[in-house]
Amino acid sequence: MSNMISLLIKNKLDTKDTTTTLKIDSKSPLAAIKEKLHEEFSIPKKNSFVFLFNKKVLDEKKTPEELKFPKKAEIEIKLRVSLRNVMQIKKELYLPSETDFPYGVIIVENKPAELTRKRLIETAADFVVQTMQDPKNAAFKIPSRASENIGYDDNTKMVLLGNQQMIRAYRSLSSVLSVAQMARLMKLIDDQLNKNLHTTKRDVYYRDVNIFRDQSISDNLIEDLAVMLGVTRASLNVVASTKGIVVGRINFRESGDLIDCTKMGVGGKAITPMIDQITKLDSDAEFVLVVEKEAAFMRLAEDRFYDYVPCIIITGKGQPDMATRMFVKLIRKELNLPVLGLMDADPYGLDILRVYTIGSKSLSFETNEMAVSDIKWLGLLPSDLDEYKIPNNCRIPMSPRDKKRGEDMIKEEFVQARPRWVEEIELMLSTGMKAEIQALAHEDIQFMTNFYLPHKIHSGDWV
Secondary structure (H helix, E strand, O other): OOOEEEEEEOOOOOOOOOOEEEEOOOOOOOOHHHHHHHOOOOOOOOOEEEEEOEEEOOOOOOOOOOOOOOEEOOOOOOEEOOHHHHHHHHHHOOOOOOOOOOOOEEEEEEOHHHHHHHHHHHHHHHHHHHHHHOOOOOEEEEEEOOOHHHEEEOOOEEEEEEOOOEEEOOOOOOOHHHHHHHHHHHHHHHHHHHHHEEEEEHHOOOOOOOHOOOOOHHHHHHHHHHHHHEEEEHHEEEEOOOOOOOOOOOOEOOOEEEEEEOOOOOOOEEEEOOOHHEEEEEOOOOOEEOOOOOOHHHHHHHHOHHHHHHHHEEEOOOOOHHHHHHHHHHHHHOOOOOOOEEOOEEEEHHHHHHHHHHOOOOOHHHHHHHHOOOOOOEEEEOOOOOOOOHHHHOOOOOOOOHHHHHHHHHHHHHHHHHHHHHHHHHHHHHHHHHEEEEHHHHHHHOHHHHHHHHHHHHHHHOO
């Protein structure tokens, strides 16, 4: 019986999509045909490549027989992506046990239900004692979340909450309703913490619509209660609806169940709002890729990019919710992996990247539990539009609102501290053009996964 098999080899090293067919000995290692392929496809000797079958990288030391190839098989060759630059930033990652926060800022912590409930009961008891001993001055003292009490700190590279306080007095006509609402909320939260059950913000509102009157009121009270107790909102067992998804080389336990994110199909695994239920994270990935849009996520998932370049892929589908940001931070903290960001080349894509990086004003008191201050901006960079020959018909003129947002952003301390960000934003403003990630599909829908991202990661071309 003949040992020869037929291999249809697709060249994915460039955008020409050329192919060739070779007859090879099924008992010879794949590496034996590399010289022939360099000649066949005119590949420079310095360009190393890998073989892929069913989107998975093959061990070229093995034979087709060992790899169980059929008599006629299709394989691809792609750039061998060096992870040298990723490994370098991984060496530079620093996770201090205690961040050196400036004096006077409010920092909250994730606490288990039992400890959170203990703080809540103590706070309620103190208030009751105040009302009996000094009712005139009895009040809830709540750290103010007003914009003037929020600022960017260059040392920690985070948006932080100052120590100004709001006083909600027990015997004041202007605040008596909010005091009653807070007292009612504390009772509701105590009930669910006692049972260690989770509810949504919507659930909390509907447990007493008459006193809360509007969900925006109960939502704000929940944030006030969390910061008053010095805990995260998640510590109150109050969760918001989530939209983030993850796929790739990570597995973990969720409420005791094993989750393997390499087996989640194109749609990925929905990120649970109950981040406290995620334990025992394990991964052989080299980095995390945070993607702005679901469309780009699906392309990466369908092409199983994480099998080609070992990574974990996450999207918050636009502006990320709390759970998505907390999940990215959890991976960064537990697995010590670099995080790369892939966003639209416009001011709003950068806004999203900034939220992942330094936090948001609305949740400034939780920044320490959600922000990953050393995220690298991988793309889509404004300079990439020319570098990767994005045609003019795929570029979008910036609106006056876009330009104003870009001009405002370039003045911010966070951006000023990053000269390369300034250069890229200035380039965007000078050309007056922006682009979405989907512009990378102008010639080939797999250009992003086969060419753009491999070359960016290989060369360490990030900001």
